Amino acid sequence: MEDQIRLQLEKDPVMANIVASTQIPDLELNHDIYQGLVRSIIYQQLSGKAANTIHQRFLALFNDGYPHTDQVLAYDIEKLRSVGLSRQKASYIQNVANFFEAHHPVQLTWDEWDDERLIKHLTQIKGVGKWTVEMILMFWLGRPDVLPVDDLGIQQAMIKAYKIEEKGRQLKVRMKELAAPWRPYRSYGSRLLWRWLDASK
Numbered sequence: 001m002e003d004q005i006r007l008q009l010e011k012d013p014v015m016a017n018i019v020a021s022t023q024i025p026d027l028e029l030n031h032d033i034y035q036g037l038v039r040s041i042i043y044q045q046l047s048g049k050a051a052n053t054i055h056q057r058f059l060a061l062f063n064d065g066y067p068h069t070d071q072v073l074a075y076d077i078e079k080l081r082s083v084g085l086s087r088q089k090a091s092y093i094q095n096v097a098n099f100f101e102a103h104h105p106v107q108l109t110w111d112e113w114d115d116e117r118l119i120k121h122l123t124q125i126k127g128v129g130k131w132t133v134e135m136i137l138m139f140w141l142g143r144p145d146v147l148p149v150d151d152l153g154i155q156q157a158m159i160k161a162y163k164i165e166e167k168g169r170q171l172k173v174r175m176k177e178l179a180a181p182w183r184p185y186r187s188y189g190s191r192l193l194w195r196w197l198d199a200s201k
Contacts, residue, residue: 005144005185012181014161015189022196024188029142031109034100036140037122038067040132041092042085057083069105072097092127099125115143138187147186149175157193160200 010016030036042058043051059065061075061083072080072094080090110118119133131150137143148154149172158164158175166174182189 005188008185009182009189009192012178012189014178015182015192018161018192018196022192022199024191024195027139027142030140032107033110033122033136033140034069034096034104035067036136037096037125037128037132038072038093040135041089041096041127044089044132054084058085067093067097069097069101073101088127092125095126096128110141115146138190143187145184145186147176147179147182147190151190153194153197154190157197160197161193 006019009019038058039055042055046054058080059067061079062068062071077087077090077094080093081087085093113121115137118137119130122128122133122136123130131148134146134148134151137146138148155171155175158178159171162178164171164174164178179186179189
């Protein structure tokens with residue numbers, strides 16, 4: 001972690017302790033948002049091992065191992081389900097393919113799109129929620145200042161670290177307040193919290 005990020009996070013005494021005891025790996029960025037959304041849908045609500053197995057079977061449906069939009073749309077739902085996808089996930093993947101076929105037939109870098117614009121744009125797709133796009137922002141595009149307050153792991157970590165008692169909507173408000181000192185590096189704070197929570201279990 002770069003010194004300027006560390007110094008910013010350490011302005012928060014609770015986060016300073018987490019920074020001192022926790023390391024986060026470097027990101028391997030991939031600007032192919034379409035592929036990221038498809039992968040995220042497959043991985044939703046599954047263990048990593050099960051999701052990886054289904055993902056690999058899904059990619060094997062395509063000659064070059066890439067789920068080209070036109071090929072995804074050419075398959076019927078039952079063909080997509082044959083790799084272990086639920087009917088709903090197969091439908092959502094086709095929704096993503098249809099959206100990119102219609103709106104983004106050419107690969108974009110997305111560098112000129114800010115976080116909120118990307119969230120608003122991509123959540124038009126049925127099956128793609130705010131949390132999913134936030135994960136794309138953090139792990140595929142490397143955006144530095146994302147705080148996924150809807151993520152259960154982040155909620156659990158902040159409740160544990162900061163002794164938060166609020167629940168529901170007030171919990172999310174409190175999380176945003178507590179994370180304000182991390183700006184503009186809330187993605188790094190979030191990644192540290194995930195890692196810290198896993199290590200503390």
